Amino acid sequence: MHLYHVLSVLVMTSFLIWMLKPLALKVGFIDHPNHRKQHNNPTPLIGGLSIFLVISAFLLVVDDYFPHQLAFILALSLLVVVGLIDDYKGLRIRVRLIAQIGAVLIMTQCADLKITNLGDLVGLGNIDLGLFETVFTVFAVVGGMSAFNMIDGIDGLAGSLSLIAFSALAIISWVSQDLQLFNLSSLFIAAIIGFLIFNLRIFGRKSALIFLGDTGSTILGFSVCWLSIYASQSEHKIISPSLVLWIIAVPLIDSICIMFRRISKGRSPFSADREHLHHILHLAGYHTNQILIIIIFCASVICTVGFIIEFSMDVPESTLFFLFSLMLVSYYWCMCHAWSIMKIARYIGANENRGNSDKRKAERRLAKTSFDMPCRRKLPTRRIMSERRYKPKQHELIAKYNRERKIKNIDKINELIN
Secondary structure (H helix, E strand, O other), X not given: OOHHHHHHHHHXXXXXXXXXXXXXXXXXXXXXXXXXXXXXOOEEOOHHHHHHHHHHHHHHHOXXXXXXXXXXHHHHHHHHHHHHHHHHOOOOHHHHHHHHHHHXXXXXXXXXXXXXXXOOOOOOOOOEOHHHHHHHHHHHHHHHHHHHHHHOOOOOHHHHHXXXXXXXXXXXXXXXXXXXXXXXXXXXXXXXXXXXXXXXXXXXXXXXXOOOHHHHHHHHHHHHHHHHHHHXXXXXXOOXXXXXXXHOHHHHHHHHHHHHHHHHOOOOOOOOOXXXXXXXXXXXXXXXXXXXXXXXXXXHHHHHHHHHHHHHOOOOHHHHHHHHHHHXXXXXXXXXXXXXXXXXXXXXHHHHHHHHHHHHHHHHHHHHHHHHOOOOOOOOOOOOHHHHOOOOOHHHHHHHHHHHHHHHHHHHHHHHHO
16 A cells, blocks of 8 residues: 555545536535525535545556455445435435445345354354345445434534544554555545545634535445455454444444434434434534534544453453443433433533622623713603614514525525526
């Protein structure tokens, strides 16, 4: 693996995004703002397409870079075609599931990459799947893709979490001298960094310039699952299956818990809502970059703890799986009681600030009385007409401003389309 390969992928991804952005605005391949989304301007959905084009072109030019790379490109192509149609016009969940299952079948049948055993999860020996290898692989990989798709709720989140997963695989493969896994992981790291340059709220930007889209989150989730299965199931096994859960812990745990909560409320597990971790943190008062830092920090810590437990402490796989299950149950309990916890926190914060607020009000009242009273002029008993006119309240002004901004956004979209 040469350094200029990584730099080339980074530069090519950034350049392709810069080239595709005006084209996407012209053809209307954009994400429109609505009540469920935080951005205010129409944003191109070209992040996933750019990553796919750069990675595929590089693998086609460089032969034998990674085992079964043609099957890998074919599976990604299927996901990208369906994802682009879904991002542009919208597709039913059934159609997307069929495409995702087809991509996984390409992996299992053409690349012969399957989850054959789950390791020693309960301390009774390795659990071999036997005839259920293909079925379980389809279930696990489709779930992994859905996890990365569902976590993509704020700028930079899905890209950053996938970057952590690919970085973890790259570190493990480098230590284990598995250069093929290290090479492909490094290419994805470079491509994601090139994407995040335009997706993060950095350089004074208040919103992202482009989005990953369902296309990007799906192919990143699929690629993470492909490389994780290769690292934990192939003849060159370098990690245990339980450690894979720690590598993708945050998107996996969040998606599992949110789907269980939807089912418990009698809703479809694929229905949309605003009860993900990033939504809860937003309601708690954190802004986008703070939420991103918190979640990235948690994902990095979890991944590092998993490495330490497996490679340094030499504990059984069953212990690693038990600790992950305990973390999953704890997270589910916290999310089920998130609103109560937030109310208690706000109540405590309000009581703590109430005394300071009353003290500040008293100080301002005293200062105003002692300074203004000697020189205060006598007001006329009859108000002039301008003072008796209706003055709109603050929330009315905000509502009017929002209506005017929506009208301007609609005019801007029409101009871009025409």
